[in-house]
Amino acid sequence: MPNFTAPKGTNDILPSQTPIWRQTEEKLAAIAASFGYEEIRTPMFEDTNLFARGVGESTDIVTKEMYTFLHRGKESLTLRPEGTAPVIRSYIENGMHSDAQPVKLYYLNPTFRAENPQKGRYRQFHQFGAEGIGSYDPSMDAEIIMLGKAVFDAFKIDSVTLYINSVGCPKCRESYYDTLRAFLSQHIGDLCEDCKSRLGKNPMRVLDCKNENCQKLTQNAPVMLDYLCSECESHFEKLAEYLAASSVEYTVDPKIVRGLDYYTKTAFEFKTDKLGSQSAVCAGGRYDGLSESLGGPPAPGIGFGLGIERLLLLADLSANERYTDIYFAPTTDEARLVSFKLAAKARSLGKTVQTDTMQRSLKAQMKFADKIGSVYVAILTEETLKANSMTIRNMLTKEQFDIAIVDLEKIWEK
């Protein structure tokens, strides 16, 4: 057994997988760009208070899932557990409220949460996220949701369903909470332990409980959607119009709730039933008060986070086979030197090139050339060197011919 293994919940992305990741990253970047979103890269760790204040002191993420450490014994830093708070921090810090609005950003980041790993859930995972900042208008919400949908379309994933809801704003939410608490209090004895504690902090979470009994009890519970203030209600209605206009199919699910405190109004999730209990592949919502709660200017926003590992589990991507333009197979020490020189020349022509670094026999080199998917093999032997030439073998057609060493580039001329 090795002395060291990757920390629990982390994964090596191996050469057989990196091409898929690269492909995925490029695809996501292209989709985001097509909507006019620009990439932002924020630090992997931040002041712990950014998340405590941004995400919410009492949320699970903050209370039990953060990787927090003291730098030099005093400064508390935390590995990014989500992407939105850092982006808003950067928006504020860099005065982006003075840029042309809306500011549309996307990111593709490693993200860290100290949870017990299981299918589609890791301690270090990758999130693709997009944030549209600066607009209160529901069309901004619709655009963000369309961007999320575009990702699933591009990856040909049809096993996800879009659910939307509104979690209201501070104005209407408080009075709704009172109503909901009053309703739940009637059944407090029958609620599960978790829900009893949810009641005080975030009663809406009770609606989201998977406990059968709780679900039964909350069947007729009042839902936020019925208690929205007129502003939130019309926001929700207009969002529906935009979605309909762009033929995005969705289901209204009044039980969609957010685990992060900063969400207001629109909340949405793209869910699947193919990842066990990890049903959310992409989730997001509006966070109109976040900037101000971080000490910034009023800056409404909406965004989502999308789990790359989960996306990859759903998308059936296969890596390309290995490919090399040419392999130089020398059989003598002198030929090895010439091979290095030729390899350098071929690379300067833009070719992918390999040559022997193992002192192997020609036969073994041919096998290796085959494994790396080399189209051509240039064989350099004592005899060919005497004639200042080399033997070129096309591995696909098996055709061979000799050419002068100085004529290397003619291999690719027709």
Place this chain on the structure above:
RNA sequence: GUGGGCUUGGCUUAGUUGGUUAAAGCGUCGGAUUGUGGUUCCGAAGAUCGUGGGUUCAAUUCCCACAGUCCACCCCA
């Protein structure tokens, strides 16, 4: 943090009702008379049987703890 399953060479597995050299396939490396690959054939390397402890004359096989992994709860992407 809680619960359950799993843990044998790089990978996928077999196996030992506890007893001399733990088996196979894939992969890796080498070879198959005249330095030329992908099929075939032959051979080699590679396993403290997850780690630590216990029971026993003897454990990889039984027991305990821990770790890792998978799944579920919780939570979320």
